[in-house]
Amino acid sequence: MKEKIENYTGPAAGWGAVKAVAEAIREQMDIVPDIITMFEMNKPQGFDCPGCAWPDPKHSASFDVCENGAKAMAWEATAKRATLEFFAKHTVSELLTWNDCDLENEGRLTHPMKYNEQTDCYEKIEWNDAFAQIGQRLSNYSDPNSVEFYTSGRTSNEAAFLYQLFAREYGTNNFPDCSNMCHEPTSVGLAASIGVGKGTVLLDDFDKADLVICIGHNPGTNHPRMLSSLREVSKRGAKIIAINPLKERGLERFTYPQDPIEMLALESTPLAGYYYKVRIGGDTALIKGVIRIIIEHHDAAVAKGQASILDNEFISTHTVGFEELKHDVLSTSWDDILSVSGMTRDEMEQIAQLYIEAKSTIICYGMGITQHQHGTQNIQQLINLLLLKGNIGRDGAGICPLRGHSNVQGDRTVGITEKPSQSFLDKIEQRFGFKPPVAFGHAAVASMQAISEGKVNALICMGGNLAVAMPDKDACYSGMKKLDMAVHIGTKLNRSHLLTAKNTFLFPVLGRTEVDIQKSGPQSITVEDSMSMVHASHGKLKPASPYLKSECAIVAGLAKATIPNSKVEWDDFIDDYDKIRDAMEAVLPGFEDYNKRIRIPGGFHLTNAAAQRKWLTQSGKANFITTEGVIEDPESATHSELVLATIRSHDQYNTTIYGMNDRYRGVFGQRDVIFISEAQAKKQKLSAGDRVNVIALDNRQNRTKRRLDNLKVVIYDMADRCVATYFPEANNLIALDNFDPQCGIPAYKNIPVILEKASAVS
Ligand SMILES: Nc1nc2c(c(=O)[nH]1)N[C@H]1C(S)=C(S)[C@@H](COP(=O)(O)OP(=O)(O)OC[C@H]3O[C@@H](n4cnc5c(=O)[nH]c(N)nc54)[C@H](O)[C@@H]3O)O[C@H]1N2
Ligand SMILES: Nc1nc2c(c(=O)[nH]1)N[C@H]1C(S)=C(S)[C@@H](COP(=O)(O)OP(=O)(O)OC[C@H]3O[C@@H](n4cnc5c(=O)[nH]c(N)nc54)[C@H](O)[C@@H]3O)O[C@H]1N2
Ligand SMILES: [Mo]
Numbered sequence: 181m182k183e184k185i186e187n188y189t190g191p192a193a194g195w196g197a198v199k200a201v202a203e204a205i206r207e208q209m210d211i212v213p214d215i216i217t218m219f220e221m222n223k224p225q226g227f228d229c230p231g232c233a234w235p236d237p238k239h240s241a242s243f244d245v246c247e248n249g250a251k252a253m254a255w256e257a258t259a260k261r262a263t264l265e266f267f268a269k270h271t272v273s274e275l276l277t278w279n280d281c282d283l284e285n286e287g288r289l290t291h292p293m294k295y296n297e298q299t300d301c302y303e304k305i306e307w308n309d310a311f312a313q314i315g316q317r318l319s320n321y322s323d324p325n326s327v328e329f330y331t332s333g334r335t336s337n338e339a340a341f342l343y344q345l346f347a348r349e350y351g352t353n354n355f356p357d358c359s360n361m362c363h364e365p366t367s368v369g370l371a372a373s374i375g376v377g378k379g380t381v382l383l384d385d386f387d388k389a390d391l392v393i394c395i396g397h398n399p400g401t402n403h404p405r406m407l408s409s410l411r412e413v414s415k416r417g418a419k420i421i422a423i424n425p426l427k428e429r430g431l432e433r434f435t436y437p438q439d440p441i442e443m444l445a446l447e448s449t450p451l452a453g454y455y456y457k458v459r460i461g462g463d464t465a466l467i468k469g470v471i472r473i474i475i476e477h478h479d480a481a482v483a484k485g486q487a488s489i490l491d492n493e494f495i496s497t498h499t500v501g502f503e504e505l506k507h508d509v510l511s512t513s514w515d516d517i518l519s520v521s522g523m524t525r526d527e528m529e530q531i532a533q534l535y536i537e538a539k540s541t542i543i544c545y546g547m548g549i550t551q552h553q554h555g556t557q558n559i560q561q562l563i564n565l566l567l568l569k570g571n572i573g574r575d576g577a578g579i580c581p582l583r584g585h586s587n588v589q590g591d592r593t594v595g596i597t598e599k600p601s602q603s604f605l606d607k608i609e610q611r612f613g614f615k616p617p618v619a620f621g622h623a624a625v626a627s628m629q630a631i632s633e634g635k636v637n638a639l640i641c642m643g644g645n646l647a648v649a650m651p652d653k654d655a656c657y658s659g660m661k662k663l664d665m666a667v668h669i670g671t672k673l674n675r676s677h678l679l680t681a682k683n684t685f686l687f688p689v690l691g692r693t694e695v696d697i698q699k700s701g702p703q704s705i706t707v708e709d710s711m712s713m714v715h716a717s718h719g720k721l722k723p724a725s726p727y728l729k730s731e732c733a734i735v736a737g738l739a740k741a742t743i744p745n746s747k748v749e750w751d752d753f754i755d756d757y758d759k760i761r762d763a764m765e766a767v768l769p770g771f772e773d774y775n776k777r778i779r780i781p782g783g784f785h786l787t788n789a790a791a792q793r794k795w796l797t798q799s800g801k802a803n804f805i806t807t808e809g810v811i812e813d814p815e816s817a818t819h820s821e822l823v824l825a826t827i828r829s830h831d832q833y834n835t836t837i838y839g840m841n842d843r844y845r846g847v848f849g850q851r852d853v854i855f856i857s858e859a860q861a862k863k864q865k866l867s868a869g870d871r872v873n874v875i876a877l878d879n880r881q882n883r884t885k886r887r888l889d890n891l892k893v894v895i896y897d898m899a900d901r902c903v904a905t906y907f908p909e910a911n912n913l914i915a916l917d918n919f920d921p922q923c924g925i926p927a928y929k930n931i932p933v934i935l936e937k938a939s940a941v942s
Contacts, residue, residue: 185846188846191429191433192400192407194448195437200251201247201250201251204251226720227692227718227719227720228707230256230693231248232403232404232405247404248401256691257694259287260288261288261290262290267301271299280835280837284672286672288724289672291304292305295686308737311737314665314667314742317665318638321637327638327639327640328640329355330642331358331643331644332357332358332585332642332646333359333362336731337593338706338761340590340591340594341760341763342736342753344596345608348605348608348616348617353600355623356622357597357598357624359596361624361650362550363550364550365550365555367923372560373563375794375795379579379710380578381577381578384575385575386413387412389540390537391421392541393543394423394545395458396424397545398546399431399582400429400830401830407451408436411451421456421531422452422455423466424456425457426827426897426899427896427898432450435449454531457897459902460824462522463521464554465517466517466531468561470528470531470535474535474565475490495570498570499802499803504804512810522902539576541571542577542579551926552927553813556920557807563805564805573791578791582710586692586709590714595608611767612747613747624646625924627639628655628916629916631662634659636663637663637665640738645674645676647660647679648674649911650911651926652916656916660681661679663682665681666679666683667685667687668685669689671689671691687734689728689729695719695720695721695723696719699754703732703757712785714777714778714783714786715778730754732760761778762774762775813927819934822902823931824913825931826906826907827905830844832906837851845894853905853906854893854903854904856903857897860901864935867893867895869893873938874891876914886913886915887913907928914928914931
């Protein structure tokens with residue numbers, strides 16, 4: 181498509197989405213039989229959408245597929261194949277010169293392969309031979325902690341459970357995970373505040389809320405099925421507030437493609453009636469400001485003998501820490517609050533009023549909140565706001581993190597964690613009879629640091645594109661080359677697969693859309709959505725090649741070859757996944773009658789103690805947590821007022837680039853752009869179409885200057901004193917040690933930068 185920047189005037193979804201779905205399918209699939217597959221998505225006997233983790237309303241028979249879900253499905257169910265002939269024709273060195281989109285667009289991997297250094301090509305290997313070679317290497321390493329077991333979040337509950345079992349029997353808790361780059365602040369921050377590291381709302385709560393606050397997420401692109409829930413909220417007359425540095429069309433207006441009247445009349449439903457453009461990194465400041473106003477109104481009302489604004493009863497029975505919070509917000513200076521948030525006091529007053537007026541409020545958030553040095557603190561401020569009016573643990577109220585990958589939450593639930601609890605380890609020991617390691621292992625940043633320092637022998641990747649998804653491309657890429665062994669289990673070719681170790685294996689795996697036949701017949705797997713609903717998924721399509729194995733079978737193959745006297749009944753498990761689930765039931769709390777309950781359409785809900793006002797915190801109460809200061813990176817802030825966030829385009833799934841368009845932001849045929857407000861551009865003496873170099877100020881590495889050159893300026897309706905560009909291209913701007921010290925999430929959305937005109941350098 182031709183390069184073009186234009187103002188997008190339409191609503192989110194609508195006919196544009198229908199057209200995009202048709203195109204995605206035309207480009208990837210054999211239309212007639214495969215389109216039927218799409219209708220099987222998120223249906224009782226169908227498969228779970230590999231797109232996002234937003235729950236399906238009723239698991240009903242209705243056709244509830246969104247544009248980006250359809251794209252994710254078409255991308256996986258593509259008719260294209262990356263065959264052995266393809267790999268014989270193209271050396272790894274040549275493939276490294278291809279772009280990310282072209283690599284994946286070659287199609288599905290068809291055979292297990294091993295890299296041959298002599299020919300510089302991937303070549304076919306028999307599964308058993310590969311397992312034996314890997315098993316031998318793993319057994320030879322003297323320290324199991326020199327191996328990293330990465331998981332990307334499409335992996336099923338069953339495969340993730342087996343994977344952690346294998347790694348733990350092998351002897352390590354090294355579980356870097358995509359969640360470490362995504363919702364780690366949710367796991368850590370919510371657990372400290374309310375005792376559970378997950379969201380507390382169900383879809384029904386959206387029918388009962390008076391106010392929904394959407395802060396730091398972009399559902400039009402990343403969770404499009406959420407738009408139908410927001411549409412219902414809006415149609416009911418409840419209010420929606422959006423807080424986002426960029427104007428995102430998906431938060432403003434939506435045409436529901438499944439509503440013929442809206443579609444034919446070219447109508448749309450307004451979503452957020454209130455839109456506030458917070459400055460990037462300004463959320464803690466903003467929420468502190470809002471809390472301060474609410475407390476001041478409350479005190480004034482009480483002094484006048486008027487009704488209380490805060491829920492005093494809830495605060496005194498259910499919480500601790502209110503007085504400290506009050507003291508902190510009242511003593512935070514307005515100057516700091518306003519300058520860091522980039523918002524006015526009037527705007528904060530409006531938000532406070534809407535919140536005061538609403539009986540029940542839900543706060544939804546995504547990466548705009550989490551991917552910060554203050555990620556954990558940001559979330560805790562959101563909880564503080566909710567606790568003021570008892571907005572946790574009752575109908576129509578609560579916290580709603582928008583999870584990332586479709587099963588990232590489930591993978592964590594079933595044991596993918598570098599810090600396992602003792603009770604979990606005890607249960608493993610009881611059920612399987614081996615002693616799992618107790619010492620905590622590596623999460624993503626620690627594992628990549630160890631890899632880049634050459635301290636890791638082997639990296640096993642259950643899906644994903646780790647080296648590209650992580651910060652500091654240079655460190656990641658060179659680190660991958662230092663490994664003795666890399667094992668990649670994926671559906672499609674990506675750059676991490678090409679950063680070959682001394683021994684590199686690339687395994688093709690069944691995707692969620694495909695039927696998985698084992699000895700006892702077709703198998704189902706299970707996943708957990710953003711709202712803790714666990715349900716089954718049944719693949720429907722013929723596998724992309726007869727040589728594919730399921731994730732579960734690959735883990736079992738690796739484990740058997742590595743641990744000859746394993747205590748785990750690997751063969752039985754693979755013959756019949758019900759047996760895996762029986763074992764999971766024995767180990768995991770909340771999984772009683774697992775096999776029975778996933779056979780009920782819609783599955784079952786994993787109960788959430790906080791949602792029942794049971795606080796599993798050390799204090800036994802919900803904690804108001806006071807966080808110090810409002811500036812994320814005070815040192816860098818003295819050198820530049822500009823912060824940069826890395827964001828997703830509409831045609832992308834993380835490191836998978838489907839195409840070069842970002843329709844709702846009016847960008848077509850290109851990705852090398854940087855978004856900036858009109859006022860800010862003027863201040864920087866820049867105009868639309870100018871080219872700039874971005875230089876990241878990195879005070880953690882002696883202020884090394886990381887740079888990304890030659891981005892095209894796009895004037896965009898967004899907050900001043902910040903800029904945005906796409907990931908993964910921008911990942912080298914972030915240092916590996918620029919993360920939230922409380923949970924380790926890289927600060928992908930808070931990079932202090934300066935801009936220089938591209939012509940100014942050679
Ligand atoms: N189609 C599609 N679907 C996806 C994905 C995908 O790549 N493509 N990825 C999946 C995954 S793994 C994830 S984690 C989710 C990600 O879903 P989102 O959380 O929506 O992800 P992003 O696009 O990274 O960022 C969201 C928003 O954060 C805003 N933002 C940036 N900085 C700040 C800030 O400082 N404060 C505030 N308040 N907002 C800020 C940006 O303007 C942007 O609108 O989506 C999942 N679903
Ligand atoms: N700068 C910046 N960096 C970021 C982010 C950001 O906002 N800004 N976001 C971060 C976030 S939230 C995340 S989650 C990470 C994503 O990091 P990852 O999860 O590591 O990356 P993906 O791009 O989702 O992985 C794509 C690959 O997964 C494989 N795959 C797809 N489906 C399957 C399957 O069913 N099974 C298996 N085994 N493999 C499969 C394919 O081979 C495909 O190439 O990136 C992070 N990186
Ligand atoms: Mo994510």
